[in-house]
Amino acid sequence: MKGLVLAGIFFLLAPITLATSLFSLELLGKFDARLPKSTLVSASSFIDSPKSGVRVYASLPGNLPGISGEAIASDARPYILEAYMQRYNSPLAPYAERIVKTADTYALDYKLITAIAQQESNLCKKIPPSTFNCWGWGIHSEGTLGFDSFDQGIEIVSKGLREEYLDKGYATPDEIMAKYTPLSPGSWADGVNKFLSDMEQQ
Missing domain, CATH: 1.20.5 (Single alpha-helices involved in coiled-coils or other helix-helix interfaces)
Known part of the structure; x- marks a missing residue:
């Protein structure tokens, strides 16, 4: 219908x-x-000095108005990392940009510190109260090292990974595991590698 x-x-x-x-x-x-011949405009004079009136066809002006601008590249890594951590309801999610910037400062893969936090504390959801230690950093028989804030933890752990591990030849999760958690039978490195792979696919 x-x-x-x-x-x-x-x-x-x-x-x-x-x-x-x-x-x-x-x-x-x-x-x-019906117009007198004197009022008609020749084509040449029309081009030289355009007159207002009815023009059925007109060429486009030489300079068309437009919008010009400059594309500014933006670093997507903090947004990707934040989305990944939000998927796990991590309290570290608001610190994604800080993690990326600090990793850049120490020439680290920002995903490494995140994968370690995921392996050690389920991305900061299982940590000793008020320690802000998501990475199991400095845990020993006498207790756990605590930080004043997540910012401080990100800084100290990133710097420590660079100076105490990467600079000394511990580059892969398996190599890092030998010093970081020497009693692990391999599950620590397997977990870190899995989380690194998950973030690569994010």
Whole structure:
């Protein structure tokens, strides 16, 4: 039914529109024929000094208005990392940008410190109260090292990974595990590698 109504409207309006257009062109032609020759403008003078009036066809101006701008590259890593941590409801999620910047400062892969936090504390959800230690950093028989804030923890752990591990040849999770948690039978490195792989696919 709707199709019939639309078809009816089309066949009603199309002839009216066509007739109106033809009538307008005919009227315009008669109007031009009645003008005295002195008022007609030659093509050359029209180009030199355009006059206002009816112009059915006109060329486009040489300079078209437009919007110019500059694309500014943005580092997507903090947003990707934040989205990853939000997926796990991590209290570290608001610190994604800090993690990336600190990792850059110490020439680390920002995903490494995150993967270690995920292996050690389920991304900071299981840590000793008020320690802000998501990385199991400095845990020993006498207790756990605590930080004043997540910011401080990110800084100290990133610097420590660079100076005490990477700079000393412990580059892969398996190599880091030998010093970081020497009693692990391999599950620590397996977990860190899995989380690194998960973040790569993010």
